[in-house]
Amino acid sequence: MLMMLFIIALVVAAILPSVPQPLSYHELIDQRSFLGVPNFLNVASNLIFLLVGIVGLVFLRRVRMLPSQKTFTVLAECWPYLIVFLSAIMVSVGSAYYHWGPENSALFWDRLPIATGVMGLLAATVTERIDIRQGLQWLPVLVMIGMASVVYWYWSEQQGAGNLNFYIVVQFFSILLIVLLVILFPSRYTRGVDIYMVIFLYGLAKLAERLDKEIYHFGQIVSGHTLKHLLAALAIYWILRMLKKRRLLERFDQADQKER
Template sequence: MNKKYLILSIFALAIYLLVVPPLAQDLQYHQFADQQTLLFIPNALNVLSNAAFFIVGLIGITALLNQPDKYCDKKVLPSYQLFFVGLMLTSLGSGYYHLEPNNFTLVFDRLAIAISFMALFTALFGELISLKLANKMLMPLVALGTLGVVYWAVSEQYMYGDMRLYLLTQYLPLALLPFMLIKYKWRYSHQYSCIFILLFYVLAKFTEVYDQPIMELTGGISGHTIKHLLAALSGYWVYWLLKNRKVKN
C-alpha cells in the first residue's frame, strides 16, 4: 500500500511539473512598504517583528523537551520538535532577509519556512492518518521542502527561475489540512480548532498582499509586519493545541 501511494505521489508531482510552467521570483516582491530605519536597523519593523517566531518556537521546544510525553505520541515528537525549531530558524532567516531583501537572503527565510511546513504537516498527518507512516515521512518531506528552495535558488542564479516545487511544498499541505480534518478522526479533543492554524496563516498571506495599503491605513505598521505576527500566532496555536487538547476516551 505504501509503495502504491509513493508511486502515485511521484506521478502526480511529475504531472504538476510538466503542466505548470516555470515561475521566476518577481523582483518587485522585495520592495516592501516598510523601509523605516529605527535604532540603526533598516526596514526595522519587518526585521524586529520576526522575534515573535523565535519566542513561539522557544516556548514550544522548551515544553516538548521538558515534558515530551505530556504533549504527543513519541512517533510524532520529532516532527513537532522540528516544527518549533523551524520557527526559531524562521526568525533568524526572515530577520536576515529583511535587513537587505534580495533573492540571496530570501533563501535563508524560505529554507526555515520549508522545514517548519514539512514538519508540521508530518505531525498532523501522523495524528490524523498514520503514526507509523509519519515516522518514516519526516526526513523525506523535509528533504523535499529543502530541495524546493535550493532548486529555486539555483534556477534563479543559472537558469530562468523556477519556484514550482517550492510553492507546491508550501501550499499543498495547507490545502490538504481541511480535507484531513474532515475525513479522519483525531484521537484528541479540539479537532476542528486545528483550522485556526490555517486561518491565521491565510490572514497572514492576506496582509502580505496588502502591504502598502495597510501601512497607509495604520500610519506606520505595514501589512508585512502584521503578516509576521499572524504567522507567529499560527505557530503559537500549534503549541496551544498541544497544551490544551485531551485524549478522547
C-alpha cells in the same frame, strides 16, 4: 492515497511552465530605519518567531519528562512538532537576515525554514490521523522535499530562469492536504479542529503580505508584511496552544492500554 496526491502535485509542478520570482517582491513599502537597523519593523517583528519557537521547545521537553499528560500517544510523535518549532526559530533568524537587506540570496534563508516547518506540520497531521509509523517515516522525506524545493528555486534563479513551482506545491498544496486529512480522518486527540484556526491565521498572514502597501497607508503604523509576521507567529502559537490543551480521546486511550 493523499500522500500520492502530493507526489502527483510535484510531478505536475515539473511539467507546468515555470513561475518566476516577481521582480517587485523585494520592494516592501516600510523601509523605515531605527537604531541603525534598516527596515526596522520587518526585521524586529521576527523576534516573535524566536519567542514562540523557544516556548514550543520548552513545552516539548516538559512533555518528554511528563509523558502521563497524554499529549502524545508515544513520545516519538513529538518529532514533527520539534521540526515545526525549530523551524520557527530558524525563520526568526533567516527572515530578519532577509529583511535587513532584501535580495534572493538572503530570501533563501527565509524560505528554507518555512518549507521545513510546513512539512513538519503535514507529517504531524499524518501521524495523528492516519498512522504514527507512517507519519514518522514520511517526516524526513517531507523535510527533504521541502528543503529541495527551496534549493531548486534558488539554483534556478542563479541560472537566470527562476522557478517557484516546487516551492508553491510545498507551501500551499501541503496545506490543502492537511485540510483534507482533517476532513477525512478523525484525530486521536481532542482539539483536532484547532488546526482550522492555524490555517485561517496563516491565510490571513499571506493576505496581509499581499496587501503590504494598502495596510501601511492605513495610518502608516505597520505594513502588511510586518503584520504577516505577527499573524504567522500567532498561527504557530495556536499549534502550541492546541498541544497544551489536547488530550488523547478515551477510546484511543483504552486501545493503547490494551496494546500495552
